[in-house]
Amino acid sequence: MSTQQRNSSHGKLIAVVVAAALVIVLALLSAFVWPGWAMNRSASEEQKQQQTTSTKPEPTTPSIKAKELPQDATPLLKAMPDAVLNFARTEAAPSANWTSASPLEEYTLTYSTGAIPKDVTLVVAQWSGSDSAKTQYDTLTGALKGTDVASGDVKVSGNSTGKYVVKSNGDKGKTATAVWQNDTVVFQATGSKESIQRFYSKFPF
Missing domain, CATH: 3.40.1000 (Protein Transport Mog1p; Chain A)
Known part of the structure; x- marks a missing residue:
């Protein structure tokens, strides 16, 4: 392989590596910086869970049976x-x-x-x-x-x-x-x- 061919192949390899790196960087930026869908989704789901927990009303009727009073109860x-x-x-x-x-x-x-x-x-x-x-x-x-x-x-x-x-x-x-x-x-x-x-x-x- 000639020097010119080796340089051409090496240049193509560098271009592929750079392109792949750019894709990864852009994906990370998209997920965690802008628009931040990965972080926003997690935060949103956590917030919804907290709201559901905090706003869940207490029951107004018992889930267990009351104990009977003794027959001689006053x-x-x-x-x-x-x-x-x-x-x-x-x-x-x-x-x-x-x-x-x-x-x-x-x-x-x-x-x-x-x-x-x-x-x-x-x-x-x-x-x-x-x-x-x-x-x-x-x-x-x-x-x-x-x-x-x-x-x-x-x-x-x-x-x-x-x-x-x-x-x-x-x-x-x-x-x-x-x-x-x-x-x-x-x-x-x-x-x-x-x-x-x-x-x-x-x-x-």
């Missing part, structure tokens, strides 16, 4: 709802958290969605008069630490029958406690902040 215990939104009653038993306040009766109940981190623990007790219940309400709310989430009056048929306070606890606001009084009955609900905000606002009294 009227107060029977008044506790089987479910609040998608929280079903999974435990209900006599308790003695507030014995020093001399309630007529007291119970601790658990309401669950089926996911333990979302469980709500509810303590409920009744006194013979609203003044005694108010004293217990003041004691409980006075002991609450954390940031105020909500507060106001408990109203039944338009009449104020007590008050309520909701505070996030001192664990970076991950959990919260709601306390409310309705005449002679006092309630205290604890759980994750999100669960408490949903639970107390839909509790029937």
